[in-house]
Amino acid sequence: MYCDDLPFWGFIGKLEEESWSLDGKGPKYYLFEHVQFNVFYNDDQVIETRAFSDPSHFVDITEDVETSVKFTYSVIWNATSIEFENRMDKYSRASLLPTHRQIHWFSFINSIVIMVLLMGLLMVLFMRHLKNDLKRLANGDEEEDKVVGWKYIHGDVFRCPPRMVLFSAILGTGTQLLTLVFFLFVLAFLGILYPYSRGALCTSLVVMYTLTSTISGYSTASFYNQFVETGWERSVLLAGFLSVGPLFVILFTLNTIAIFYGVTAALPFGTLVVILFVLTLVSFPLLAFGGAIGYHFRTKFQAPSATKRLPREIPPSAWYRKTPGQMFIGGLLPFSAIVLELHNFYASLWGYKIFTHSSVLLATFIILVILVAMLSVGLTYIQLTVEDHEWWWRSVLRGGSTAIFMFGFCIYFYAKSNMRGLLQLSFFFGYNACICYAFFLMLGTISFHASLVFVNHIYHAVKNE
Structure with a gap:
């Protein structure tokens, strides 16, 4: 996903492999219903965005049937001192590991x-x-x-x-x-x-x-x-x-x-x-x-x-x-x-x-x-x-x-x-x-x-x- 041309990632679901040994019907697939966005800003400019899925809100989509899902999200705004010109430094440092x-x-x-x-x-x-x-x-x-x-x-x-x-x-x-x-x-x-x-x-x-x-x-x-x-x-x-x-x-x-x-x-x-x-x-x-x-x-x-x-x-x-x-x-x-x-x-x-x-x-x-x-x-x-x-x-x-x-x-x-x-x-x-x-x-x-x-x-x- 992108927020103000900044790439960020987050999980949209999960796979439970352990269910193979529980009921013998194969793995379970779950879709998260709620995502929390943490947005860091400096003045009126976005500096960084992070996404976190809530594991307590999910829907079982293992069965191949039509399912109605209501998605929700929440946003937490955090002030930061990082300048707008330096907001890409995090990605540059990651590429220089x-x-x-x-x-x-x-x-x-x-x-x-x-x-x-x-x-x-x-x-x-x-x-x-x-x-x-x-x-x-x-x-x-x-x-x-x-x-x-x-x-x-x-x-x-x-x-x-x-x-x-x-x-x-x-x-x-x-x-x-x-x-x-x-x-x-x-x-x-x-x-x-x-x-x-x-x-x-x-x-x-x-x-x-x-x-x-x-x-x-x-x-x-x-x-x-x-x-x-x-x-x-x-x-x-x-x-x-x-x-x-x-x-x-x-x-x-x-x-x-x-x-x-x-x-x-x-x-x-x-x-x-x-x-x-x-x-x-x-x-x-x-x-x-x-x-x-x-x-x-x-x-x-x-x-x-x-x-x-x-x-x-x-x-x-x-x-x-x-x-x-x-x-x-x-x-x-x-x-x-x-x-x-x-x-x-x-x-x-x-x-x-x-x-x-x-x-x-x-x-x-x-x-x-x-x-x-x-x-x-x-x-x-x-x-x-x-x-x-x-x-x-x-x-x-x-x-x-x-x-x-x-x-x-x-x-x-x-x-x-x-x-x-x-x-x-x-x-x-x-x-x-x-x-x-x-x-x-x-x-x-x-x-x-x-x-x-x-x-x-x-x-x-x-x-x-």
């Missing part, structure tokens, strides 16, 4: 070790192989050049990727979501936003998503117009629906289920209409405005080497060098670095844990971004060495594949939890699907830009070929 602190430290050390090992592996890869490749190119020895496999695809590596409209829309939407996450962290560090202010969090998400639509339109149109001069309007329009479309469908479905069950999680019809009007009358005009700016200030893509008219045939390669194998490697390593903090995040989102330290979450997100970028560079180099020039889409897929592992962990988390029924099932997987989908777009965008910078850098050595 020795056991919790050890888990956070172990997770952080695990992430750092994986990042250091990966950096060492890439340093060996770059310092030994790539440096030797560049030396061979600098010597101008034709026999030595034949060893450098990625040199021979310099005329194909910068070829415009297929389905350019969708590709540009993914990059634009991913850039917008990254900007949104950045502003959320800023608000959290400024103390304006904290996790259990659900209303403020949802409002902030809608407002910031609407205002950052200009960034999505600009990023989409500017990238698209580097390769194609016309048709940027379709790409910008697709970018607008790429994130809002799936999100609105999922939220509408979940809201329908909530209305059917009659729970308070259902949004009023008026709220849905307001959100729809905000997206239609504010977000899409800002999206179009950003697209127009990107088109007006468009620049042509400056490739280090000219692109040939006909694409070079890609030689066959092993399974682990193809898209599924690289997606597995590119997703598994970053996921293994964040899995412990991801469990804590899910436990606070869907369980009983409190997560109030934004710094821990920010550090984990930074480590995730670094690992995705490093892996993308390494796997792109491995792909180019076997003369496979179709790296554009693959860089997005292997970066976003971490989100697939995150959703797989959602299935494991649900199976280990006590959540049951259609309502909990739909809300759990519906909201987690939205989160994982957003991470797919963000990490795919980071992965592509890291690979693009790397490919641009190494092909400057053969730009005069």
Whole structure:
């Protein structure tokens, strides 16, 4: 339950296992009829709330029959000297207990070790192989050049990727979501936003998503117009629906289920209409405005080497060098670095844990971004060495594949939890699907830009070929 955006818990009933030995009919289930709330306040602001059930007032609900229950509650108001700004300190101290602190430290050390090992592996890869490749190119020895496999695809590596409209829309939407996450962290560090202010969090998400639509339109149109001069309007329009479309469908479905069950999680019809009007009358005009700016200030893509008219045939390669194998490697390593903090995040989102330290979450997100970028560079180099020039889409897929592992962990988390029924099932997987989908777009965008910078850098050595 929540009181003034403060989470608190209390028992609503009890289970008597001892009845197995009394009548042999199974355990007894009792529902408490009375709850006492102890509210601590300072001046006119709520500081803390506690809930206690009265074990002397209960109803036996063991039998599967309709029972009329009259619930009552009482409130005791207690003055306290704790300031309103410090009311979350209790939850922060609880999350820093020795056991919790050890888990956070172990997770952080695990992430750092994986990042250091990966950096060492890439340093060996770059310092030994790539440096030797560049030396061979600098010597101008034709026999030595034949060893450098990625040199021979310099005329194909910068070829415009297929389905350019969708590709540009993914990059634009991913850039917008990254900007949104950045502003959320800023608000959290400024103390304006904290996790259990659900209303403020949802409002902030809608407002910031609407205002950052200009960034999505600009990023989409500017990238698209580097390769194609016309048709940027379709790409910008697709970018607008790429994130809002799936999100609105999922939220509408979940809201329908909530209305059917009659729970308070259902949004009023008026709220849905307001959100729809905000997206239609504010977000899409800002999206179009950003697209127009990107088109007006468009620049042509400056490739280090000219692109040939006909694409070079890609030689066959092993399974682990193809898209599924690289997606597995590119997703598994970053996921293994964040899995412990991801469990804590899910436990606070869907369980009983409190997560109030934004710094821990920010550090984990930074480590995730670094690992995705490093892996993308390494796997792109491995792909180019076997003369496979179709790296554009693959860089997005292997970066976003971490989100697939995150959703797989959602299935494991649900199976280990006590959540049951259609309502909990739909809300759990519906909201987690939205989160994982957003991470797919963000990490795919980071992965592509890291690979693009790397490919641009190494092909400057053969730009005069």
